[in-house]
Amino acid sequence: MADHLAGTSDATRAVHAGVPERSPYEPPFPGPVFTSHYHLPGDPAGAPYTYARDGNPTWTRLEDALAELESPGTPAHAVTFASGMGAIAAVMLSLLRPGDAVAVPSDAYTLIGGVLRDQLEAYDVEVRAAPTAGDAQLALLDGVRLLWLETPSNPKLDVCDIRRLAAAAHERGALVAVDNTLATPLGQRPLDLGADLSVASGTKAVTGHSDVLLGYAVTRDESLAARLRLWRKTTGAIPGPMEAWLAHRSLATMELRTRQQAANALAVARALRSRAEVAGVRHPGLPEDPSHARAVAQMSRFGCVVSFTLPSKEFAERFLAALRLVDDATSFGGVRSSAERRGRWGDEVPEGFIRLSVGVEDPADLVADLTQALERAAG
Numbered sequence: 001m002a003d004h005l006a007g008t009s010d011a012t013r014a015v016h017a018g019v020p021e022r023s024p025y026e027p028p029f030p031g032p033v034f035t036s037h038y039h040l041p042g043d044p045a046g047a048p049y050t051y052a053r054d055g056n057p058t059w060t061r062l063e064d065a066l067a068e069l070e071s072p073g074t075p076a077h078a079v080t081f082a083s084g085m086g087a088i089a090a091v092m093l094s095l096l097r098p099g100d101a102v103a104v105p106s107d108a109y110t111l112i113g114g115v116l117r118d119q120l121e122a123y124d125v126e127v128r129a130a131p132t133a134g135d136a137q138l139a140l141l142d143g144v145r146l147l148w149l150e151t152p153s154n155p156k157l158d159v160c161d162i163r164r165l166a167a168a169a170h171e172r173g174a175l176v177a178v179d180n181t182l183a184t185p186l187g188q189r190p191l192d193l194g195a196d197l198s199v200a201s202g203t204k205a206v207t208g209h210s211d212v213l214l215g216y217a218v219t220r221d222e223s224l225a226a227r228l229r230l231w232r233k234t235t236g237a238i239p240g241p242m243e244a245w246l247a248h249r250s251l252a253t254m255e256l257r258t259r260q261q262a263a264n265a266l267a268v269a270r271a272l273r274s275r276a277e278v279a280g281v282r283h284p285g286l287p288e289d290p291s292h293a294r295a296v297a298q299m300s301r302f303g304c305v306v307s308f309t310l311p312s313k314e315f316a317e318r319f320l321a322a323l324r325l326v327d328d329a330t331s332f333g334g335v336r337s338s339a340e341r342r343g344r345w346g347d348e349v350p351e352g353f354i355r356l357s358v359g360v361e362d363p364a365d366l367v368a369d370l371t372q373a374l375e376r377a378a379g
Contacts, residue, residue, distance in 0.1 A: 011255040017106040018065025032245035062248040077225035084201020086305030087215030088235040094231040098124035098220040100145040133158040150179040155355040159291035166194030261304035265358040310352035322373035332357030
């Protein structure tokens with residue numbers, strides 16, 4: 001932990017985390033380091049940098065910043081990867097062995113229940129799945145090596161009790177990893193809630209500008225971090241220095257962006273609830289939401305994603321085509337709002353199910369755009 005950040009707010013920490021100490025005539029925020037190798041005299045043991053697949057000063061600054069945000073006040077270790085799936089795969093495939101069992105949410109990000117599950121089962125790892133809602137994964141924990149949580153879940157936005165599930169998993173000798181992508185470290189801190197690892201796609205709200213692919217995992221256990229670093233080195237799943245630099249630069253505005261996005265998402269969710277064409281509006285910040293009480297207990301802000309269902313696939317396609325300010329695009333967390341029909345990816349949702357990622361535009365403008373698109377779709 002950086003001593004000068006002790007006791008500071010999230011906004012201040014996001015601006016200063018990972019920034020090097022002041023040095024006369026040096027830039028306060030150094031640019032990316034582009035190199036494939038380093039001057040390396042003598043024995044490489046203990047050298048801070050040896051080869052570019054092992055480490056890069058640009059990664060180091062970003063990793064220091066992410067560790068500070070995910071674990072303020074308590075030392076932690078961050079490991080960055082080329083994408084969110086790179087981070088997820090590193091945790092799963094470096095910690096699980098043939099004969100192990102892993103418990104995952106059945107409503108998690110699509111690739112976990114698809115391609116990654118197939119790969120794990122090909123390695124003779126048993127994959128058990130249960131929904132996020134109601135802490136249903138509690139029933140899966142006997143004999144499990146790793147419990148994987150995703151809360152709020154993507155795209156249905158259910159929330160589980162991290163403290164409760166982590167305690168139950170640890171009683172059985174299991175490790176606990178939480179996908180914190182949707183909440184961000186400014187909205188939820190899984191390590192403080194008992195998790196061993198906090199994992200995220202930095203592609204989303206952490207970087208926030210829809211121009212970087214990045215992933216990371218943060219742990220307070222150095223041995224776990226070492227295993228992840230070895231996996232990264234072995235597979236070459238490394239972030240580029242430019243991507244790492246852009247991600248670190250973006251952290252300075254993360255508190256501002258995510259605060260505005262959370263407020264906008266709540267305003268949009270309230271407006272959508274009043275529309276006759278719209279069913280099943282979900283956002284953890286809504287007092288009426290089934291996940292609200294649990295979200296309040298462990299989250300400090302409720303994210304930028306709103307989900308809802310329109311009457312049919314055709315209605316949803318007309319709605320998306322009529323939007324003027326909101327892009328029809330996958331991913332979420334960017335400063336520009338986007339929406340998509342998740343059924344096109346094979347998610348187990350109704351055909352008219354929409355995941356809306358709310359950006360930082362004026363909320364009144366967003367509500368107006370959504371309203372006119374609904375009216376045009378209704379025809």
